[in-house]
Amino acid sequence: xxxxxxxxxxxxxxxxxxxxxxxxxxxxxxxxxxxxxxxxxxxxxxxxxxxxxxxxxxxxxxxxxxxxxxxxxxxxxxxxxxxxxxxxxxxxxxxxxxxxxxxxxxxxxxxxxxxxxxxxxxxxxxxxxxxxxxxxxxxxxxxxxxxxxxxxxxxxxxxxxxxxxxxxxxxxxxxxxxxxxxxxxxxxxxxxxxxxxxxxxxxxxxxxxxxxxxxxxxxxxxxxxxxxxxxxxxxxxxxxxxxxxxxxxxxxxxxxxxxxxxxxxxxxxxxxxxxxxxxxxxxxxxxxxxxxxxxxxxxxxxxxxxxxxxxxxxxxxxxxxxxxxxxxxxxxxxxxxxxxxxxxxxxxxxxxxxxxxxxxxxxxxx
Amino acid sequence: xxxxxxxxxxxxxxxxxxxxxxxxxxxxxxxxxxxxxxxxxxxxxxxxxxxxxxxxxxxxxxxxxxxxxxxxxxxxxxxxxxxxxxxxxxxxxxxxxxxxxxxxxxxxxxxxxxxxxxxxxxxxxxxxxxxxxxxxxxxxxxxxxxxxxxxxxxxxxxxxxxxxxxxxxxxxxxxxxxxxxxxxxxxxxxxxxxxxxxxxxxxxxxxxxxxxxxxxxxxxxxxxxxxxxxxxxxxxxxxxxxxxxxxxxxxxxxxxxxxxxxxxxxxxxxxxxxxxxxxxxx
Numbered sequence: 001x002x003x004x005x006x007x008x009x010x011x012x013x014x015x016x017x018x019x020x021x022x023x024x025x026x027x028x029x030x031x032x033x034x035x036x037x038x039x040x041x042x043x044x045x046x047x048x049x050x051x052x053x054x055x056x057x058x059x060x061x062x063x064x065x066x067x068x069x070x071x072x073x074x075x076x077x078x079x080x081x082x083x084x085x086x087x088x089x090x091x092x093x094x095x096x097x098x099x100x101x102x103x104x105x106x107x108x109x110x111x112x113x114x115x116x117x118x119x120x121x122x123x124x125x126x127x128x129x130x131x132x133x134x135x136x137x138x139x140x141x142x143x144x145x146x147x148x149x150x151x152x153x154x155x156x157x158x159x160x161x162x163x164x165x166x167x168x169x170x171x172x173x174x175x176x177x178x179x180x181x182x183x184x185x186x187x188x189x190x191x192x193x194x195x196x197x198x199x200x201x202x203x204x205x206x207x208x209x210x211x212x213x214x215x216x217x218x219x220x221x222x223x224x225x226x227x228x229x230x231x232x233x234x235x236x237x238x239x240x241x242x243x244x245x246x247x248x249x250x251x252x253x254x255x256x257x258x259x260x261x262x263x264x265x266x267x268x269x270x271x272x273x274x275x276x277x278x279x280x281x282x283x284x285x286x287x288x289x290x291x292x293x294x295x296x297x298x299x300x301x302x303x304x305x306x307x308x309x310x311x312x313x314x315x316x317x318x319x320x321x322x323x324x325x326x327x328x329x330x331x332x333x334x335x336x337x338x339x340x341x342x343x344x345x346x347x348x349x350x351x352x353x354x355x356x357x358x359x360x361x362x363x364x365x366x
Numbered sequence: 367x368x369x370x371x372x373x374x375x376x377x378x379x380x381x382x383x384x385x386x387x388x389x390x391x392x393x394x395x396x397x398x399x400x401x402x403x404x405x406x407x408x409x410x411x412x413x414x415x416x417x418x419x420x421x422x423x424x425x426x427x428x429x430x431x432x433x434x435x436x437x438x439x440x441x442x443x444x445x446x447x448x449x450x451x452x453x454x455x456x457x458x459x460x461x462x463x464x465x466x467x468x469x470x471x472x473x474x475x476x477x478x479x480x481x482x483x484x485x486x487x488x489x490x491x492x493x494x495x496x497x498x499x500x501x502x503x504x505x506x507x508x509x510x511x512x513x514x515x516x517x518x519x520x521x522x523x524x525x526x527x528x529x530x531x532x533x534x535x536x537x538x539x540x541x542x543x544x545x546x547x548x549x550x551x552x553x554x555x556x557x558x559x560x561x562x563x564x565x566x567x568x569x570x571x572x573x574x575x576x577x578x579x580x581x582x583x584x585x586x587x588x589x590x591x592x593x594x595x596x597x598x599x600x601x602x603x604x605x606x607x608x609x610x611x612x613x614x615x616x617x618x619x620x621x622x623x624x625x626x627x628x629x630x631x632x633x634x635x636x637x638x639x640x641x642x643x644x645x646x647x648x
Contacts, residue, residue, distance in 0.1 A: 053542050074548035086539035090561040099557070100547035147547075 002064035002077070002154035002187060003029045004050065010058035011045050011211075019045045020211045023059070027189070032181050034190045036198035037208035038234070043191045044159055046208070050189060051157050052076050063155060074103075076155075079148035083160040085140045087132040093143050094128040100151050111150075118146040121180070138169045145177070149184070156181070158190040162197065174200060195235050199223070207231050225339075229346040232274045232339060238305055241280075243313040244343070245273040252338070255311025257290045264335045266349040274339030277305065277318040280331050289330035292317070297325065393625075400424070400619035407614045423619045437603040438592040440623055447579055447597040448627065450515050454578030455571050457520040462570075463563065466529035467555055471541065481530070488523040492584065500587055510591045519584060525570050532566050533559065572635045576628045597624045 004027040011020040020042040027033050035043040048054040050061055052073035060067050068076050087096050094115060101111045119125040122142040132140055141161060148156055162170045178201055181188050192198055198205055199219045207214040207222065215227040226232035232240040245254045247268045250261050254273065283289030292315065294308040306325065307316050317331060340349040399407050402417030427440045469481045499518045508514035544554045585596045601624060604617045
């Protein structure tokens with residue numbers, strides 16, 4: 001068990017390409033951290049620097065009290081689970097599990113005990129004598145996790161471990177990873193591009209973009225108070241609607257429509273307004289509302305996503321499956337649920353009651 | 367292609383049989399010649415049935431060699447060829463797999479240049495560099511020795527290239543997983559790369575063994591003592607008789623003997639080869 005401190009870490013590849021810059025992150029012992037971002041945001045590079053598979057160009061990484069910049073991966077007390085499992089194809093499942101322990105000269109009885117325990121935990125006991133080729137994707141993934149577990153490392157590193165699985169299996173394995181991590185209490189860093197995976201697994205989310213941290217916080221903090229338009233559009237499904245608007249005193253103008261903010265206006269002038277699809281609802285008779293023109297709908301069963309436009313800006317709303325649809329509808333949103341971002345920088349604008357109410361633990365990074 | 371028509375069946379078999387006959391007939395003739403007396407093939411009518419001289423011919427050749435042609439006993443030459451072919455095959459595999467390992471898995475200055483230089487020597491046939499090589503070997507005093515026979519042909523650009531291509535197909539994560547698992551470079555090579563390369567090694571062994579066995583020009587140049595003759599050279603010795611008639615029966619017996627080991631290697635190794643293909647997975 002160990003904490004991890006990432007101090008001003010940066011990565012510049014030979015040739016001068018910068019992949020990661022100035023990452024500062026303190027991970028507590030036993031915490032489950034998810035690094036999430038679009039492809040090319042540097043999340044895997046950061047993970048691989050912590051693992052020791054990439055050299056650290058700037059700053060330092062500490063695992064526990066020890067600076068590990070120049071320590072071999074094998075001596076960092078970490079275990080890693082790879083996206084393509086990276087099992088040794090010519091070894092049986094058992095040999096795969098044992099390999100890391102054998103290299104560390106663990107006593108035979110100890111190896112036996114740990115392999116048996118891991119196999120029981122992951123329910124792969126009956127496959128121990130099989131080769132990886134004879135296993136399904138989900139079973140291989142379990143073996144890959146078993147290989148990490150038997151080592152009893154201070155830190156688990158997951159590099160998109162579920163990306164190669166089908167959707168249903170992904171959901172069940174997600175649950176299993178979470179349960180295992182809780183049970184073992186091992187500090188974990190998990191890389192994914194799937195925001196749903198990130199939301200469900202993380203104690204804390206780290207949203208990365210262009211090699212920099214956009215926001216660090218608990219999943220709900222990040223969801224409710226995204227620090228920038230990037231985070232707002234990345235976290236949550238469907239993505240948050242971002243529309244251009246203008247604040248005049250306590251009124252918000254979106255295109256030709258104007259709504260009253262009841263004191264939630266953080267500033268004045270041009271802003272980007274964020275509206276969650278599920279916060280929008282149909283207006284009742286006589287209510288002040290925004291005109292919404294429907295383009296097409298997506299049926300999800302429990303709810304339906306209605307895509308359309310508000311003036312000349314596109315917008316998606318989530319409605320219950322029972323709602324009657326028509327070509328032109330009128331929609332409203334509680335002003336307290338609006339998100340305001342700077343029109344120039346995309347950063348969240350302070351002000352509005354909701355920010356103070358929920359964001360106690362969020363750490364927007366400047 | 368899955369139609370069942372008797373005529374098509376007949377036609378495909380006819381073509382196959384003709385093809386096989388074309389290839390096998392000369393070999394058959396060589397075998398027949400090796401079972402008959404020295405004069406039988408000089409009469410103008412080529413006999414097609416085995417004669418009664420089989421044991422005499424082969425016995426003479428293996429034991430005493432051909433005194434008339436000045437060739438040493440074939441048993442000795444077969445032994446020399448076997449030693450050379452085995453050393454060449456194992457040497458080539460050992461050297462090329464190690465150099466491919468270095469080129470693929472290590473970052474060192476000149477890595478790309480090293481690879482391209484190796485790769486370029488693929489294009490140079492042995493004959494091109496044979497004179498300078500001879501000079502070097504002669505100056506080192508390695509004429510008439512096994513080291514002189516083997517070392518100049520022991521490096522293989524082809525095998526290095528094949529191993530490199532194979533290593534590149536192994537996912538990088540496998541190496542990284544081994545690193546995290548505490549395997550150093552040599553342990554990774556020994557525990558993971560080598561077992562995964564089994565099939566390639568078997569295939570290359572076949573090719574390289576036959577290459578070594580069939581070496582002709584190089585052994586001719588550097589061995590002057592009959593003690594180091596290889597069997598392929600021996601045939602040449604048998605056939606090139608200055609005075610008197612060539613003993614074709616002995617020449618053909620020599621040909622059959624020289625052709626046998628590569629055939630055995632293929633038959634035996636092919637089973638390993640297929641087994642490797644079935645069992646190994648990437």
